[in-house]
Amino acid sequence: MQVSDLFRFKNPEIKALHLTWIAFFMSFYVWFNMAPLASSMLASVDWLTRDDIRLFAIANVALTIPARIIVGMALDKFGPRRVFSVLMVLMAIPTLVFAFGDSREVLFMSRLVLSSIGASFVVTIHMIALWFPPRSIGFAEGFGAGWGNFGSAAAAITIPTIALHMYGGPEGWRWAIATSGVVLAAYGVFYWFAITDGATKDTHKKPRNVAALEVSTWRDLVLLCIFTVPLVGILSILVYRVQLMGYIDGLTAAICYAAIAVVVAYQVWQAIRVNVPILKKGVPEDDKYPFSSVVALNFTYFANFGAELAVVSMLPMFFQETWGLTAVAAGLIAASFAFVNLFARPMGGLVSDRFGNRRFVMMAYMFGIAIGFVMMGLLNSSWPLIIAIAITIMCSFFVQGAEGATFGIVPSIKRRVTGQISGMAGAYGNVGAVFYLFVFMFVDASTFFFMIAAGAFISWIVCYIWLKEPEGGFGDEYIISSVDREIAREVAEKKALDAEVAAIFASSEKVELIQRGGGLQLKAQFASVDELRAALDRLDRGNPQPAE
Numbered sequence: 033m034q035v036s037d038l039f040r041f042k043n044p045e046i047k048a049l050h051l052t053w054i055a056f057f058m059s060f061y062v063w064f065n066m067a068p069l070a071s072s073m074l075a076s077v078d079w080l081t082r083d084d085i086r087l088f089a090i091a092n093v094a095l096t097i098p099a100r101i102i103v104g105m106a107l108d109k110f111g112p113r114r115v116f117s118v119l120m121v122l123m124a125i126p127t128l129v130f131a132f133g134d135s136r137e138v139l140f141m142s143r144l145v146l147s148s149i150g151a152s153f154v155v156t157i158h159m160i161a162l163w164f165p166p167r168s169i170g171f172a173e174g175f176g177a178g179w180g181n182f183g184s185a186a187a188a189i190t191i192p193t194i195a196l197h198m199y200g201g202p203e204g205w206r207w208a209i210a211t212s213g214v215v216l217a218a219y220g221v222f223y224w225f226a227i228t229d230g231a232t233k234d235t236h237k238k239p240r241n242v243a244a245l246e247v248s249t250w251r252d253l254v255l256l257c258i259f260t261v262p263l264v265g266i267l268s269i270l271v272y273r274v275q276l277m278g279y280i281d282g283l284t285a286a287i288c289y290a291a292i293a294v295v296v297a298y299q300v301w302q303a304i305r306v307n308v309p310i311l312k313k314g315v316p317e318d319d320k321y322p323f324s325s326v327v328a329l330n331f332t333y334f335a336n337f338g339a340e341l342a343v344v345s346m347l348p349m350f351f352q353e354t355w356g357l358t359a360v361a362a363g364l365i366a367a368s369f370a371f372v373n374l375f376a377r378p379m380g381g382l383v384s385d386r387f388g389n390r391r392f393v394m395m396a397y398m399f400g401i402a403i404g405f406v407m408m409g410l411l412n413s414s415w416p417l418i419i420a421i422a423i424t425i426m427c428s429f430f431v432q433g434a435e436g437a438t439f440g441i442v443p444s445i446k447r448r449v450t451g452q453i454s455g456m457a458g459a460y461g462n463v464g465a466v467f468y469l470f471v472f473m474f475v476d477a478s479t480f481f482f483m484i485a486a487g488a489f490i491s492w493i494v495c496y497i498w499l500k501e502p503e504g505g506f507g508d509e510y511i512i513s514s515v516d517r518e519i520a521r522e523v524a525e526k527k528a529l530d531a532e533v534a535a536i537f538a539s540s541e542k543v544e545l546i547q548r549g550g551g552l553q554l555k556a557q558f559a560s561v562d563e564l565r566a567a568l569d570r571l572d573r574g575n576p577q578p579a580e
Contacts, residue, residue, distance in 0.1 A: 038175065044163075044231060045163040045164060045172075045231070047227075048159065048160075048163045048227055048228075049160060049163065049164075049172055049175065049176055051223065051226055051227050052116075052156055052159045052160060052176055052227070053156070053175065053176040053177075053179045053180050054219070055116055055120065055152070055156070055180075055219060055220075055223050056152055056153065056155075056156040056176065056177070056179075056180025056181075056183065057179060057180045057182060057183040057186070058120070058183060058212075058215065058216050058219055059119075059120065059123070059149050059152035059180070059183065059216065060152070060180055060181060060182075060183030060184045060187070061183040061184070061186055061187045061191075061212060061216075062123065062127055062146075062149060062187075062212045062213060062216050063092070063146070063147075063149045063150060063152075063183075063184070064092075064183070064184040064187045064188070065127075065187050065191050065208075065209050065212050066088060066089075066092065066130075066143065066209070067089070067187075067188065068187060068188045068191050068192045069191060069192060069195055069205040069208065069209065070085050072192070072195055072196075072202075072204065072205040073085070073205055075202065076202040076203065076205065079135070079136060080136060080139075083277065084136050084139070084140075087140060087274065087277065087279055088139060088140060088143045091140055091143040091144040091147060092143050092146070092147050093147055093150065093341070093462060093465065093466065094144055094147050094267065094270055095144060095145070095147040095148050096147050096148065096149075096150030096151065096459075096462045097263055097264065097266060097267065097459045097462045097463060097466075098263070098264055098267075098295070098459075099147070099148035099149075099150060099151040100150065100151045100153070100154050100455045100456075100458045100459040100462070101263055101299075101452075101455050101456065101459055102151075102455075103115060103119070103148075103151035103154055103155060103451075103455060104151075104154050104451045104452045104453075104454055104455020104456065104458075105451070105452060105455070106451075107154065107155060107158045107450075107451030107452075107454075107455070108448075108449060108450075108451040108452055111229040112155045112156075112158045112159035112162065112229060112451075113159070113223070113224065113227055113228060113229050114224070115155055116152065116155045116156075116159065116220070116223055117220045117221065117223045117224035118220070119148075119149065119151065119152060119155065119220070120152075120216050120217060120219060120220025120223065121217045121220040121221065123146060123148065123149040123213075123216065124213040124214065124216050124217035124220070126142040126143070126145040126146040127142075127146060127209060127210070127212065127213030127216065128210055128213050128214075129142040130142035130143055130146060130209060131206045131207070131209040131210035131213065132206055132210065150462065151455075151458075152180075153177065153180070153458050154451065154454040154455045154458045156176050156177060156180055157173060157176075157177070157439055157442065157443070157450075157454040157458070158450055158451045158454055159227075159229070160172050160173050160176045161173070161442075161443035161450050161454075162229055162230035163230060163231065165510075166443070166444050166502075166504055166510055167385060168385055169381075169385070169440060169443050169444065170380070170381035170382060170383075170384035170385040170390070170436065170437065170439075170440025171378060171381040171382040171384075171385050171440075172381065173381050173436065173439040173440060173442075173443070174377045174378035174379065174380050174381025174382065174384075174435075174436030174439070174440065175377075175378040175381065177377055177435065177436065177439065178373050178374055178375070178376070178377035178378045178432070178436065179374065181373045181377070182371075182373060182374055185371060185373075187212075191208050191209075191212065192208075194208040194211065195207070195208035244256075244299070244302040244303040244305070244306040244307065244452075245303070245306075245326075245449055245452045245453070245456065246306065246307060246310060246448075246449055247307050247310075247311075247323050248315045248319070248320035248321055248322075248323065249311070249315075249320070249323075250311055252323035252324075253303065253304070253307050253308075253311065255323055255324070255327055256303050256307070256323065257300045257303055257304070259327060259330060259456075260296070260299050260300055260303055261296055261300070262460075262463050263299070263456070263459050263460070263463065264292055264295045264296050264299065265292060265296050266462075266463045266466050266467065267288075267292050267466075268288075268289055268292050269466055269467070269470045270466060271285055271288040271289060271292070272285070273470065273473075315515075316513065316514050316515060318513045318514050319513035319514060319515040319516070321445055321446040322445070322498075322500045324498035324499075324500070325441070325445055325498065325499050325500045325502070326445060326453055326456065326457070327494070327498055328491075328494050328495045328497075328498040328499035329438055329441060329442060329445075329453075329457045329499070330456060330457055330460040331460075331490070331491035331494045331495070332394060332398055332434060332438050332491045332495065333435070333438050333457045333458065333460045333461040333464070334460045334461065334463055334464035334467075334487065334491065335398065335401065335434075335464060335484070335487040335488045335490070335491040336397075336398070336401060336431050336432075336434040336435050336438065336461075336488070337435050337458075337461030337462075337464065337465070338460070338461050338462070338463065338464015338465045338466075338467065338468055338487075339401065339405070339431055339464065339468065339484045339487070339488070340369075340428075340431050340432070340435070340465075341461070341462070341464075341465035341468075341469075342464070342465050342468035342469050342472065342484070343369060343431075343484070344366070344369060346469075346472060346477065346480070347365075347366035347369055347424070348362045348365075348366040349362070350366075350477045351365050351366060351420075354411070354412065354413050354420075354477075355413060355417050355420070356413075365421055365424075368421065368424065368425055368428070369424060369425070369428045372425060372428040372429055372432055373428075373432045376428065376429045376431075376432035376433050376436070377432040377433065377435055377436040378436060379429075379433055379436065380393075380397060380432065380433030380434060380435065380436025380437045380440070381436035381437065381439070381440045382436075383433070383437070384436065384437045384440035384441070385440065389501065390437070390440055390441050390444075390501060390502060391441075391495070391499050391500070391501045393437050393440075394434070394437045394438065394441065394495055394499060395492055395495050395496060395499075397430055397433050397434035397437050398434055398488050398489075398491050398492040398495060399488075399489075399492050400429075400430035400433075400434075401427070401430045401431055401434055401484075401485070401488035402485045402486075402488040402489040402492065403430075403485075404423070404426055404427030404430050404431070404485075405427060405481045405482070405484045405485035405488065406481075406482065406485045407423050407426075407427070408423060408424065408427055408481040409478045409479070409480075409481035409482040409485065410478075411423065411478075411481075412478075435461075438457065439454070439457075441499075441502055442454055442457055443510070444502035444503070444504065444510065445502055447510040447512070447516070448513075448515075448516055448519070464487070468480070468483070468484060468487075471483060533554065536567060536570050537556045537567045538567075543555070543556045544556075
């Protein structure tokens with residue numbers, strides 16, 4: 033895929049790419065529409081404090097982690113078109129509730145629910161993977177994610193203007209946020225009708241079970257259970273932080289910890305319940321995939337996307353305090369870290385496509401992150417500001433490029449479960465952000481940067497040991513296993529059976545054939561006994577009678 037191909041709007045895959053990054057862009061625009069209006073919110077209502085705003089910022093990322101896991105499962109079952117459309121329409125509701133909320137409790141809860149929109153990232157990854165072949169997936173994913181992520185910067189640039197100049201007055205921030213929610217819902221409806229899940233109906237491959245990620249060996253099952261724990265367990269850090277700030281008491285915190293433990297135990301049980309029968313039966317050689325590669329990519333996204341979210345949260349203050357800048361100047365300089373996303377992330381995917389070795393590119397980027405943050409850790413007021421800015425942009429280039437390279441690999445690991453793998457790796461980015469920001473409460477900026485550098489170097493080691501070059505990662509088509517073909521055959525048989533049952537029970541108001549356990553369950557509803565008898569007669573005529 034060439035850069036010039038992005039302007040071939042009549043090509044169906046290019047049209048799908050643009051439709052999808054716009055959906056992602058709008059989702060991130062709504063997700064980060066609060067921070068630029070925080071001052072307006074504080075000025076317009078007297079029952080809101082700066083501590084409340086800080087709490088809302090925590091709530092804004094809290095449910096993104098479990099949401100990415102749940103949405104990843106939904107993707108494999110329903111496909112990205114349905115999931116993305118429904119997600120955008122549903123997330124308009126908490127956006128409107130937040131816009132017109134009249135108490136801090138309502139604002140907190142609506143922001144907590146709205147944090148689920150962060151799952152739009154994994155939907156974007158899955159949809160683009162359905163439209164592009166392995167040889168160009170890196171650039172396509174990088175372009176889609178890069179421009180989508182720019183939605184957060186676009187919100188910071190435009191939404192204050194909308195609030196102050198389009199609406200104006202003390203309630204302007206409410207109408208600006210509400211407008212973004214209404215536009216999001218409208219685009220969700222449009223997206224439903226404007227796109228399909230891939231070029232053909234059979235592009236979207238479904239796993240047999242979406243309750244948990246399928247693995248290939250008993251060792252992989254152990255790894256899956258271990259790496260499932262932090263996905264929800266990391267929320268205990270948020271509970272601790274909220275309790276530390278005095279927003280909840282000890283009893284409430286204990287209830288939250290217990291709820292988190294139950295959810296973690298349930299997820300581990302689901303992983304065991306789904307995979308033990310598969311492993312006992314035996315996984316065909318051509319259907320096996322290296323789960324260790326998923327673990328390695330969890331580490332890389334923890335170290336690159338987690339670093340991005342954490343650094344963006346503290347960078348303005350770092351520049352302001354270290355070089356004595358104004359808040360506006362520090363904010364503009366810090367914005368360069370996110371702005372690099374526009375080209376660095378697509379570049380990471382493009383390099384992954386062109387270099388011929390996705391594993392080497394991934395490791396090179398992670399090593400660059402480690403070096404970059406070591407240099408940022410050495411920065412102090414004696415350094416010329418222009419050098420500090422150059423180092424910051426260079427470091428950001430590696431961070432965003434590594435994100436693009438990560439998702440240049442994900443779709444090629446195992447086609448059938450791309451949604452769940454994307455959800456897991458994407459969630460680990462938020463796990464990294466929560467972890468880094470929690471540690472930042474106890475260390476200074478230099479130590480913070482050194483800590484991120486250490487995280488990147490550890491992920492480099494993990495990649496060196498566990499990351500495998502994806503099979504068929506530069507082919508024209510994704511690898512299809514014997515199990516994939518068997519599932520496709522079962523789906524085709526199920527469709528034929530549905531049509532046959534519908535013909536027999538044509539007079540039924542509702543006919544439904546449902547998979548239950550190891551068998552099928554038929555549900556039918558008739559308006560009268562006569563119609564039921566007629567259906568049974570048709571069924572009886574369909575069976576040959578024994579010869580007398």
